[in-house]
Amino acid sequence: MLKDIIENNENYQPGLSIDCVIFGFHDNQLKVLLIKVDRNPKWSLPGGFIPIDQDIDTAAVTILNDRTGVDGIFLRQFATFGKVKRNDQHFDKKVLEYLEIEEAKGKWLMRRFVTIGYYALVDFLKTIPKPSSDREIVEWIDHKEVPELILDHKEILDKALNTLRTELNLMPIGYNLLPEKFTIPELQKLYETILDKKLDRRNFLRKITNIGILKKLDEKKSNVAHKAPNLYSFDKEKYDEVLKNGLNQGW
C-alpha cells in the first residue's frame, strides 16, 4: 500500500492521513484493534491515506473496511493531530529501508503529514479482523495492555478514549458495543470498563432506565445457575432519537 502511494503520489491528498481507533468490548475488557507489520517491533493504529477524489469521511470508512474487514459501523471523527515532529524520520528511515523504496525521496510522504483521528465502536463478536497483506497481523488488544505504538499513535489512542468517556455523558453508546441481547449488569460492566471505575448498582439502574432506551425482553439469561437475570435490548428508535438530540438536557 505504501508503495502504491509513493508511486501514485498525485492520486492522494498530500500531507494528510487518517488513523482509526477501533473499540470493541469482550470478556469485560475494552479492546482496541491494532496492526503490526511483521518485522516492525511496534504496533500501530489501522490507518491510510485519502484519495484526492474522496471525501475524508468516505476515506475513513474505506480504510477501516479495507484494513480490518469491519463494516457498517459507528465511526466518528474526533481530532486532528499535526505536531511538526510527529512523523519525523519515521518513513525515511525504518519503513523505507525496509521497503527498499528509493524513489520516495522528496515526495510529500517524506515530510510531516497531519493525521485525522476517527474512532469506531464495533460489536466484537461480529468483527473479523482482516489483515490487508500476509505481512500484517491484526489483533484485538486490551486497552490497558497496549504495547509500544509507532509515531504519536499512543497520544491518538488516549485522546480517543478520553473522547469516548466524555461522550458517555452526551449519548448512549451500548448499541454498538454489546450483543443484541444483554443484561443490566453487562451494560453496567461496559460503562465501568470505559470509565475505569465502579458504579453504584442502583444509581446506574435508575439513570439508565430514565433515558428510556431499554426494552425489557420476556427472556432470561441462560447458562446461569440461579436467579437468572432478565435480558434487555435497545429500543432502536428511541436510541437513535437520544443519539440525535443528546442525553443531557443540561441547562
Add this chain to the structure above:
Amino acid sequence: MLKDIIENNENYQPGLSIDCVIFGFHDNQLKVLLIKVDRNPKWSLPGGFIPIDQDIDTAAVTILNDRTGVDGIFLRQFATFGKVKRNDQHFDKKVLEYLEIEEAKGKWLMRRFVTIGYYALVDFLKTIPKPSSDREIVEWIDHKEVPELILDHKEILDKALNTLRTELNLMPIGYNLLPEKFTIPELQKLYETILDKKLDRRNFLRKITNIGILKKLDEKKSNVAHKAPNLYSFDKEKYDEVLKNGLNQGW
C-alpha cells in the same frame, strides 16, 4: 498572503488550511468575527495556511493573532472538514482572477484542501479586530445575521456553534466571554443566547452556584435605578479545575 503562499508553496503544509470561528458576547448577542475582502461579495471566517515548521495548534494561534489582533485566548480544535468539492473552483476562478496570479496553476492550492476548524471564545471589549491588509474588513456580526459565506464556511460555523452548545454541558465557558465583573442575570443571558432558549431563573441560579466557580463581590452593579444586582467574578482556580475535570460527574 495568498500570493506569498503560491510563490512559496513549498514552505507550507500542502493541501491543508485552518479556519477560526471566533465568538464574542456583547449587547446580548453572540457575535462572530468575519472577514470580507473588498471586491468579493461573500464573507469568510478568518483562516490561513500552516508553515511546514509549525505545529497545527501553533499555526492556529498565529493565524488568529495575525488576522484579527486577538491574542492569548481560549482556542480549541473542534473538527476537520474535507469534502472533495469544498473548494472546487473557488481559488482557480474568482480569487485568482482577482489576484491575477498565473503561476498558481498546478499547485496544491488549486486542488481540494482540507481545513481544520478551531473555535475561540474572546472578551468582546478587549478584542480589537485588525485586518491584515487595507483590502480587508474585519467585523463582529451577530451569529443570527451572518451573511453568505464562502466555501463551506457556513457549515464550519454551524458545527462550531453546535460544539459550543454541547460543551456548555461539559465545562464552564463564561470566563472567556464576560467582563471580569458581571451579574447573575448577565451570566444567564449568555447561556440563553448560546442555547437560543429561555432558562428558568431559579434553576439556573441553583445549577450555576452548585458548580462552585462563582465569587460574590462586595459590590453592586452601578447605573441601575433601584435594587442594583450584586456583582460576581469567577474564582479562577476553581474555574480551571472544573475546566480540567469536566462539569458533569455524569455516571
